[in-house]
């Protein structure tokens with residue numbers, strides 16, 4: 001049987017699919033990416049309405065997102081101009097108009113001392129609570145952030161003698177921001193991985209990086225330009241309808257991929273969709289039965305982003321603050337961040353009673369909460385709620401995560417849910433895409449050596 005060069009189909013143009021495509025074209029391989037929607041970026045993108053250009057959600061990257069940052073640098077994104085880099089600083093604003101918790105790391109000490117020092121001096125915790133938090137961080141460092149058995153985070157924190165106030169002020173907001181999963185269900189193992197990568201290594205790993213421009217300008221578009229410049233093909237508005245095994249006219253094994261425009265043969269396929277779209281694509285592939293089952297068992301968590309436009313002169317004291325005793329969990333000043341003057345975005349992560357409200361009711365409630373937290377705020381001029389009902393998979397304890405390589409030869413899975421060390425995140429998606437690209441190119445090298 002003669003072997004032609006591989007032609008790889010990538011299904012899905014989110015961070016995972018785009019990263020895989022960028023890495024494959026870099027290695028000189030032929031790639032065609034199919035995206036069902038008219039835009040790239042998947043769950044990390046800008047939404048253009050008639051009046052506004054808004055991100056589908058306020059995204060935060062961490063200094064520890066090394067592969068994402070390296071990839072973006074490679075495709076020409078100027079990281080320092082594109083992101084506002086904030087050293088770890090958590091401010092929780094009460095609904096009485098003042099700050100009730102402040103944790104500030106210091107640039108003067110290496111990790112994790114920069115955090116321990118911050119914990120020692122933080123406001124809003126008793127001395128006893130600060131010591132308990134420091135003891136926990138010390139214990140985690142000693143055990144290399146490892147865990148014998150995964151368990152929901154609330155139980156772990158209780159066993160580590162973290163008080164309800166400490167959990168409320170520090171651990172729960174961090175868990176919601178990182179895992180988008182209530183602490184009653186969230187995986188301790190994955191949470192500790194995020195802490196490990198943020199608080200070990202360089203102190204800059206715990207920095208927050210907030211996009212200074214529309215998300216699509218920083219992620220999807222530069223990646224797409226890079227892929228196209230290296231000969232990769234990107235097809236928008238092309239949902240892949242089905243996938244089956246096939247031999248081409250040369251007797252080479254591969255896949256028949258069906259879209260509304262007809263079918264095409266590919267030697268390799270990367271499915272880089274969210275888990276909820278995977279099962280349908282695998283219907284004709286019995287060797288992928290286990291993946292179908294796993295992805296169908298996933299639960300999802302929403303993220304609501306409430307954009308409130310105030311008069312342009314409106315500013316918050318900080319670019320980013322936590323909100324205590326409120327439905328809204330974090331508020332961002334988009335004016336300071338990306339020049340959208342007077343625009344605030346409020347994030348509500350994970351499931352909760354707010355899902356029973358209409359969008360107008362939710363916007364009204366959040367407006368009222370912001371007024372309590374910042375009494376000088378005037379009336380907003382307009383609001384827009386973006387509800388991502390399946391924003392992320394629920395990162396529950398003991399969640400089964402499929403690997404990138406499947407039992408079906410030359411079929412790979414990418415996507416945030418396949419990067420087992422991380423919660424749903426841009427970094428998880430990027431790493432999964434890069435891993436698939438490495439698997440394919442090493443298979444290609446093997447088959448070239450064989451011939």
Ligand SMILES: Cc1cc2nc3c(=O)[nH]c(=O)nc-3n(C[C@H](O)[C@H](O)[C@H](O)COP(=O)(O)OP(=O)(O)OC[C@H]3O[C@@H](n4cnc5c(N)ncnc54)[C@H](O)[C@@H]3O)c2cc1C
Nearest residue numbers: 012014015016036042043057059060240391415416425426
């Ligand atoms: C509101 C919100 C806030 C978030 N905040 C953060 C944050 O602060 N930090 C962070 O790191 N992460 C955050 N995330 C998570 C992050 O956005 C995701 O983990 C990441 O973007 C997932 O990328 P992906 O490529 O795995 O999947 P997706 O982005 O879901 O991409 C999959 C793509 O596949 C396409 N597709 C599906 N079926 C087909 C088909 N049959 N044919 C062709 N194409 C198909 C879809 O249209 C989609 O474009 C947030 C997510 C949301 C929704």
